[in-house]
Amino acid sequence: MSRTELNRQLHLVRRPAEKITPLDFRLVEAPVVNPGEGQILVRQKWLSIDPYLRERMNDAKSYLPPQPLDEVMAGGGAGEVVQSKHPEIAVGDQVIGLGGWQLFATMNGAAVARADTAQAPLAAFLGAAGMPGITAWYGLRKIIAPKGGETIVVSAASGSVGGVAGQLAKLSGCRVVGIAGGDIKCRYVVDELGFDACVDHRAGDFDAQLAAATPAGIDGCFENVGGVVLDAVMRRLNPFARVAVSGLISGGYDGQPVPIADANMFSTARVRMEGFIVSDHRELWPEARAELAGLIASKRLKYRESIATGLESAPGALIDVLEGRNFGKQLVELP
Amino acid sequence: MSRTELNRQLHLVRRPAEKITPLDFRLVEAPVVNPGEGQILVRQKWLSIDPYLRERMNDAKSYLPPQPLDEVMAGGGAGEVVQSKHPEIAVGDQVIGLGGWQLFATMNGAAVARADTAQAPLAAFLGAAGMPGITAWYGLRKIIAPKGGETIVVSAASGSVGGVAGQLAKLSGCRVVGIAGGDIKCRYVVDELGFDACVDHRAGDFDAQLAAATPAGIDGCFENVGGVVLDAVMRRLNPFARVAVSGLISGGYDGQPVPIADANMFSTARVRMEGFIVSDHRELWPEARAELAGLIASKRLKYRESIATGLESAPGALIDVLEGRNFGKQLVELP
Incomplete structure (x- = not known):
């Protein structure tokens, strides 16, 4: 990867009045940020579109801090490590983390989890095993x-x-x-x-x-x-x-x-x-994730996914989730 | 005590429509029932007048069985053992149990608890230590x-x-x-x-x-x-x-x-x-009772009582409780 490769991001540019619309977001191109010590760079392949994102868009007291305006919309994602300055994470690892609505996420290595794709497909670690x-x-x-x-x-x-x-x-x-x-x-x-x-x-x-x-x-x-x-x-x-x-x-x-x-x-x-x-219970996530992935591998746990394609489709996918139009876990695939 | 000593009881004779009245009860005289094997006879000194009694008077599904008509009104009481056919309970013991609204209660010895009156007065075992x-x-x-x-x-x-x-x-x-x-x-x-x-x-x-x-x-x-x-x-x-x-x-x-x-x-x-x-948690009562009695003995736990006198006053005392006129634990003293 060259240092000058462009990242593509969606920023929240205004707080939605009641219902969100695609106009609440702006597509931004920015240079990829190379990882510092302990960090990794992930090329995200999947975004997780979840109801809780709506609450973050309000500037109100909640269990989550509000999403800042004019910054990358927060949210979970899954992808492949393309650079690593973290001793326990290698280029090529499949990871999940809070990468936000962008193609390339620079994250602390300690804040991501490795997805055991021998057990379940990467996207499942945002859904039934996520x-x-x-x-x-x-x-x-x-x-x-x-x-x-x-x-x-x-x-x-x-x-x-x-x-x-x-x-x-x-x-x-x-x-x-x-x-x-x-x-x-x-x-x-x-x-x-x-x-x-x-x-x-x-x-x-x-x-x-x-x-x-x-x-x-x-x-x-x-x-x-x-x-x-x-x-x-x-x-x-x-x-x-x-x-x-x-x-x-x-x-x-x-x-x-x-x-x-x-x-x-x-x-x-x-x-x-x-x-x-x-x-609140992150200490239990590895145990839960491993058990759920194992159940997927042995076909005892079934699930469905709704997949939208391309970063630009994320706002519409979120609206679908909030209005109940999706069926199964809503994902955005980032080809 | 002679076999022919008379007991005095209050029976529920009809189900109250909404508010209870003294007319829902009848005073009945009946022979004292001598205890059988494992039983004791208690001369009750105190009746505990509690809100839950109202619900028992209804013929409705509840966590408690309904109070039968034309039988002694159920309820907690405290008194002194006057006859015992239970190996671990002696005449003169101070006990609490579900003696009902009557002067003399014949009860299974296993169903009563001994009140440690060196720690707290007997009536307290119906209230702050009850x-x-x-x-x-x-x-x-x-x-x-x-x-x-x-x-x-x-x-x-x-x-x-x-x-x-x-x-x-x-x-x-x-x-x-x-x-x-x-x-x-x-x-x-x-x-x-x-x-x-x-x-x-x-x-x-x-x-x-x-x-x-x-x-x-x-x-x-x-x-x-x-x-x-x-x-x-x-x-x-x-x-x-x-x-x-x-x-x-x-x-x-x-x-x-x-x-x-x-x-x-x-x-x-x-x-x-x-x-x-x-x-539901009777296994914890001895521990709780001992701790509360100890706090009363050391004057770290305070309480108030409202005391009505005589068996006949029990219906009125219950009405007082249900209408919020009492202040502190409502008791009926049976002199």
Whole structure:
């Protein structure tokens, strides 16, 4: 690589009012920054397009710092190391890290993880073996901690988090019931991912269908929707049920209030509801990533991807995610 | 004691429609039942009048079986053993157990606990060293598990549960803020129980007062009210805050829904909210009871009692509790 090779980047140039548009971003060409001591240069091949990016675009108090204007849009990516000044990373290694929306990312070597592409394709380390999969793994294993024979409900079941959560619960010997929007997603959850049942939250008799699908009540819920879906689940919780909350998207990504209709179940059924953010638990990522990649290798963990092509497609891909048009993990491929 | 000595009992004779009245009970005289093998006969001296009794009077699904009609009203009591056919319990022992609303209770010896009256008065084993105190102990120690320097909020702070919870949090080195109704209760919480502050939930500027009393946010909440009080607390929760829910009385004892205004804090602040019922954890009661009695003996744990006299006063005392007229642990003394 020559020192003068150009990088291509997308910068956030204004804070979106409510819905984001491609005009909130600008394509910028800039010289590639050669790595300093301990750093690496990665030619990114995949960008991970995730809902949480929307919240970063606001200039509001959150668990994440706001995305600065006129800088590279932050976000996860995967690619190949093309220069290394880090002793444990070699040129040619496949890595994942927070490279941002650009072709070439100069990163601290300590901040990336190596992807074992003998187990799973590189892009899977952004999805089922990446942050969404690890989110599912943490919520299911560390908060719900299901026992065989329990009934576990997973909301947004066809998504890249929910799909993994439900499959892990199946592997733990549970009855697993998904909740998803529409017949196509429900069919996918049952027919391809192997859930025992899936209930369409758009159905007029959703409560009755949920009851029919959970005849022994609900022992655990992997929740990332909230609102009437969570309320219906709450009413069917068994004593000592656990609800893992990985984000309540029914409030929208602009954080509208998400009420819970009745908290009495907390005391009468001794319910534990626990929110989590997977980035708080990085010490567990290597264990989770290795297990998930192994399950992919042995074909016991399935997933879908929606792939957009080219850096310029990233804003549109994010809008698709926020408006629910994608099916499976949304990626941008950078040829 | 002669075999023919008469027992006096209160029976529930009808299910209260909404509010209970003394007419829901009947005073019954019946022969004392002599204890069989493994049983003891207790002359009760104190009845414990607790909110949960109201729920038992309904014929509804709950964590407790309904109180049968035309039988002795169930409930906790304390008294002296007057006959024993249990090898480890002697005549003259002071015990607590579920003796019900009657002078003489024939109980299984294995179902009572001995009260160490060298540490605390017998009645205290129904209050600060009894179920309310152990409820406070469990929620604070096992769910909130506060660290020194954290800010802990206790709702219903002047009550027999909240008062103990706050004092235990103080002993753990926390800043403790009570929430109570009215100036008299708030003064008691601060001046007598030693909380750092107390906020009157009836005040028009409750939210602002709560914010002023919790300048560093809230790390833990011992909650048994719910509704707007809990909503205000939720808005001030720090990351990784814990909310122990020991009953949500704002819904009334007839179980009206208690909404939570916004569940977004679960994920953004990684909140854990956990309901509990202290009777699920009887294996911990001896440890908790001994610690609480020791704190009473060393005058580090304070409490108040409201004492009504005579078996006939029990229904009125329960109505007082349900309508919030008592101050401190409500007892009925049986002279």
